Amino acid sequence: MRDKVEIAVIGGTGLEGLFNELRTVEIETSYGQHSDLMVGEVNGKNVAFLLRHGRNHSIPPHKVNFRANIDALRRLGVRRIIATNAVGAINLTFKPGDLVVPHNLIDFTKQRPSTFFDEAPVTHVDFTQPYCPEIRSLLVKAAYRLYGAVRERAIYICTEGPRFETAAEISMFRIIGGDVVGMTGFPEAVLAREAEICYASICFVSNMAAGVKERLTAREVKETSEEAMPKIRRIIMETVKDMPRERRCSCGSSLKEARV
Ligand code: HPA
Numbered sequence: 001m002r003d004k005v006e007i008a009v010i011g012g013t014g015l016e017g018l019f020n021e022l023r024t025v026e027i028e029t030s031y032g033q034h035s036d037l038m039v040g041e042v043n044g045k046n047v048a049f050l051l052r053h054g055r056n057h058s059i060p061p062h063k064v065n066f067r068a069n070i071d072a073l074r075r076l077g078v079r080r081i082i083a084t085n086a087v088g089a090i091n092l093t094f095k096p097g098d099l100v101v102p103h104n105l106i107d108f109t110k111q112r113p114s115t116f117f118d119e120a121p122v123t124h125v126d127f128t129q130p131y132c133p134e135i136r137s138l139l140v141k142a143a144y145r146l147y148g149a150v151r152e153r154a155i156y157i158c159t160e161g162p163r164f165e166t167a168a169e170i171s172m173f174r175i176i177g178g179d180v181v182g183m184t185g186f187p188e189a190v191l192a193r194e195a196e197i198c199y200a201s202i203c204f205v206s207n208m209a210a211g212v213k214e215r216l217t218a219r220e221v222k223e224t225s226e227e228a229m230p231k232i233r234r235i236i237m238e239t240v241k242d243m244p245r246e247r248r249c250s251c252g253s254s255l256k257e258a259r260v
Contacts, residue, residue, distance in 0.1 A: 005039055005076045007243060008048040009236055010188065011084035018042055018233055019049060027075050031067035035059060043241040048076055052184060061161040061183035067113055070191040079247065080135060081192050082239055083201040084232050086225045087156065087180035088209035090173050094151060096224050099231065100180055100203040101139045102156040105130050107186045110160045114187030116194045121259045130189045132198035134249040139202045142238035147231060154179035158186035167211030181209050198251040202235055204228035
């Protein structure tokens with residue numbers, strides 16, 4: 001029988017070094033093909049590792065099959081997800097390289113299937129606090145312990161992409177209280193909640209958002225991301241190590257009282 005895999009990491013290239021004996025797995029899902037998925041061991045625990053954009057970074061943010069990804073993890077038995085995201089800083093006190101654990105999000109995506117509940121029974125999951133408080137707290141503690149600083153409250157704005165934002169859009173996001181902007185935090189977070197899986201993200205600022213400088217380049221984002229990766233890797237390893245066996249949050253009963 002396959003070993004249980006209760007923890008998953010969703011991230012980009014650069015995290016492979018997290019694991020011993022990584023093996024590729026393919027899971028049949030109800031939503032088609034998932035992104036490249038591997039299973040390995042981290043600190044003696046089985047951990048799934050999902051490369052959101054694929055091994056060769058070939059899936060753009062608006063084409064990620066988020067439902068297949070979360071469904072595949074659910075079928076593996078995953079109950080906790082640690083996600084990583086590169087973000088642009090909307091908040092002008094944030095700087096490239098900063099570590100950020102968002103506490104809330106605003107969805108500005110436009111054309112992504114973002115629920116498992118397209119049919120009856122009509123289901124309205126609670127999303128008041130979109131991130132698991134237990135995993136957030138572990139990420140924040142690990143980041144402080146290892147690096148002495150982390151933005152532990154931030155509102156994540158999710159845009160559709162793949163283009164970067166206009167300066168006017170970023171000004172609007174700043175006015176409504178957004179701190180960071182990315183293209184992949186949603187619907188990942190809500191699908192995890194619908195699947196009753198804990199979910200939180202450790203983000204790093206790869207650039208100041210549009211309008212701060214004259215131009216924004218994907219190269220800038222990639223270069224800062226590569227620099228941040230060793231830090232993210234260590235924070236994730238610590239978080240996996242510190243994860244208690246039993247969940248003390250309410251993520252596991254998200255569907256209770258969610259049906260009309
Ligand atoms: N905007 C949207 N997504 C991003 C950015 C940005 O500035 N940086 C990294 N991901």
